[in-house]
Amino acid sequence: MSDKKSWASHLRPLIVLGIISLLIGGLFFPFLITGVGQAFFPHQANGDLVQLNGRTVGSYYIDNGFTSPVFFHARNESTCGCSGVDPDITPQQAYSQIPGISSATGITNSTLTSIVNDNEEGTFWIFGSPYVNVLNLNLILIREYPSVYTNYTK
Amino acid sequence: MISGIEIFDIALLLVVLVITSWYVAEYIVRVFERRSSRLDKIFNPIENLIYKVSGVDTNHGMGWKEYAFAALLINIVQMALAAFIFMNQAILPLNPQHFSDLSWHLTFMQVISFATNTNLQHYAGEATLSYLSQMSAVQFLQFTSAGTGVCVAIAMVRGFKKGSKDLGNFYVDFVRSLTRVLIPLCFIAAVFMLAAGVPQTLSGYTTVTTVQGATQTVLAGPVASLVSIMQIGTNGGGYYGANSAYPLENPTALTDVAQIFLMLLLPTALCFVFGKMIGKEKESRPIFIGAYLLFAIDLAIAFIPNPINEGPGIETRFGGFMSTFWTVVTTAVTTGSVNSSLYGMHPFAIIAAFMGMFIQATPGGKGVGLMYMIMYVILTVFIVGLMSGRTPEYLGMKITGRDVKLVMVAFLVHPLIIIIPTLVAYASGAAAAIGVTGDANGFTQVLYEFTSAAANNGSDFLGTTANTPFWNVATGIVMFLGRYAPIIILLALAGAMIDRKRIEGTAAALKTESFTFSLVLVASIIVLVVLTFFPFLALGPILGFFQGHINFFGP
Incomplete structure (x- = not known):
């Protein structure tokens, strides 16, 4: 050297x-x-895009920005400092929204509760804590109650 | 507080991790000792072509100066290539969003940041970088800094191996670190991430009309390939500004656990590489036990508050437990990726994060973490020698005054490059200029910025607000010194070990493989680090805690 x-x-x-x-x-x-x-893995590779009646409405993993009282809402405050697009809420937060959704749509509390319970994610075996995806819940509502959600089925 | 099931979660993850790392360590040793392998059929033709094109003499062994020179200089060449891409991304291909070029000072800071394995980011990737920049500047440097880190650690271990003639050939080590270690591991990890929902596309962002009729842009890109190397390489620089808190970079609890596993994998494996490579597996004990006892202490500190970090800044899909665990892991291995906002963390979690970055060996970034732990071992051997009035010896070799001086210089670089710029940032008004307050939480943010830079960690509070000439240049210099000064000094130490006379098997020798020594090692690291940094922790997160803060939102 x-x-x-x-x-x-x-x-x-x-x-x-x-x-x-x-x-x-x-x-x-x-x-x-x-x-x-x-x-x-074309679905995942292109951003986990989700369709409603053949129209792409967003990504499964991104908050779709629901504001109407007939839907479940994510809780992304502008000051959270985190991703700001978290589409998930805890089951407890979902339960607390059920009475409002029920009175806006006429769907019974117990039906909404069972939709929340049936769509819990986030746990595998003993890992993780449960959460629900707001976009997923609302798409289920639109598909199962087209007469209630006529504004959103076109 | 942490629940029983959560402790079991961590324990199970660590057991699987340790078993996997043991085998990965075995593989790494084979790769760097150039033992013949069934994989040679695939890799030899590729590597031989690379050696031929680049004119590498594979039989040439390097001393510490030449090895360090080659490592430093190739990193500078790589920084220059990445800088060219950052500063010309507007006219280069793969820029569907038409992002403009980066400023000189942001480029300066970012190329050093990625090349030094720091990955501090003063920009939000999804709104700043073209696909080409994300791939050929960011991911490129993430691969090369990870490779360089592994190489210099292996070189240092060779210095301690009996019968070594030199530290190896940097170019051969570097090529093999890419072809045989990082690319195959990252391939497996990237395919896993793809299957679990992380995107990988070059087709540009997708604009959609939401269910309620608003316009939304889905920000997909080559994310899965970046996530794999950013975690395996303990880099930590995310595709998105929100890093692994952003759902497309870390969509589910499953990907979250997987990313924690990936960032711990190589640092843990390297603990075992030490013993395997020097031919005395028991000598890995103080390195592994020391690292994981300190890691356990960090975890215990972070999990004191009750409840743990459940407020703003936490992603629902991870929750307080997973976010806090990640925050400790990411600083313990100086990755610096985040899955929540640091602003949402309790001061105790931030103290635990600081401890990881102060010590840098719990188990530390891949490569340098091992180098730091060997440094602490020698320092402890020296201290024990002083206390018992014996000539300090390690692996049968006498530790000389020059060795201890090198170790002390390597140790003292770290506090100096944290404390001096922190003071300058306040004294010059640079902290106030970007809106950092003069109270405990503000001090924590500035101290964290430079600690993260010096430890080549990369998480930070300031983010895009620090994209100013002062902060970019200051952190750039700190990252450069924080990376290369200790590497060069510790390679010099390793170089001095070659050919040193060994007297083995004497009954009076200190048994470094004993559990007692591991405890003494942990105690001396705590004493050294706490005495050095306590006043600064006291002014930041400790004061914040006593003022009643439970997170860092607001002053």
Whole structure:
């Protein structure tokens, strides 16, 4: 390392290997995963898009921005500092919204409660704590009660 | 407080982790000792082509100076390549959202940030970076910094291995770290993430009309490939500004547990690599036990508050327990990814996070965590030697005055590059200029910024508000010194171990593989770190706690 020749001998590996590492990590790998994703997991790879009557209405994992009293609502305050698009609420938060939805739609409390209970997610075996996806719940409501949700079925 | 079932969750995860890491460690040792393998048929032709094109003499062994020189210089070449992409992304391909080029100071900060394995981010990716920048600048540097970290750790271990003639060949190590370790592991992880709901597309954002008729943009991109390397490489820099709190980057409780597992995998495996590589598996004990006892202490501190972090800033799908556990893990391995807002964390959780970043070896970032723990071991051997009036020895080698000086310098770099810029930020008005208050919570935010930068961790409170010339340049310098100064010093230490005379098997020698030594190691790390940093914790999160804060929303 002391003589100039050996320092200079590093020039080629430094530059060429620098570029090769870009090709491997920065192009080959993400393109490979894009190929695998589009071929085998197209639904997930394209953002978990959800359809209603053939129309794409959003992503399953993104808060759809429900405000009407006939729907369950997510709780994304603008000051939360987190993702701000969390589509999930706890079952308790869902239960607390049920009386309001029931009086706005005429669907009974017990029906709404069982829809919430049947669609709990977030636990596998002993891990995690349960939550419900607001978009999922509301799409179930629209599909099961088209006469109540005529404004949203077109 | 933590419930019984939650303790069981953590224990089960760690048991699976330790078993998996043991096998990964075995594999890593085979890769870097260039033992023949069935995989040679696939990898040898590719690697030989790379060596040929780049003119690498694979039989050339490097001393510590040459190894450190090659590692530092190739990182600088890689930073330059990424900087070119960041500063020209507007005219380069794969920019469907037509994002403009990054400023010089943000580019300076971000290329250092990714190349040093820090991944502090003063931008929100979904609104700033083209697909090409996300892939060929961010993911690219995440791979190379992870590879470099593994290489320098392996080189250091070689210095302690009996009969080593040199520290190895950096270029060969680097190529093999990519082809045989990181790319295969990340492939498995990325496919898992894809199946579990993380997107991977280059088709641009999708604009949709929501159920209630509003317009919404679904921000999908090459996310799964980034998540795999950001966690496995303990990088932590997310695709989105909200990092792994953003649902498309971490959609479910399952992906959350998987990401925690991935970030712990290589740092834990490297604890075992040490013993396997030097041919004395028992010598991994103080490194592993030391790291995980300290990790357990961090967890205990974070879980003192009751209830644990259930307010704003927490994603519902993770809840308080998973968010707090993640916050401790991500700083214990200096990954720095987040699945909640740090603002939503109790001061105790933030103290635990600080401890991980102060110690940097619990088990620390992959590669450097092991280097730091070897440093602490030598320091402890020295302290014990002083107390018992014996010449300090490690692995049968006498520890010299020069060794201890190198270790002390490596140790002292860390507090200096945290404390000095924190003071400068307040004295120069730079903290006030971006709206940071002068109280306990404000001090915590500034201290956290520079601690995260110095520890090459990457989570922060300030985020995009710190995208100013002062904060970008200051954190850039801190990250650079925090990464390369200890690496160079500790490689120098390893270089000094080569050819050192060994007297093994003497009855009087300190038994570093004993559990007692692990306890002494933990105690000396706590004493050193707490004495160094306590005044700063006292001014920040401890004062905040006594003022009654339960999180960091508001002053």
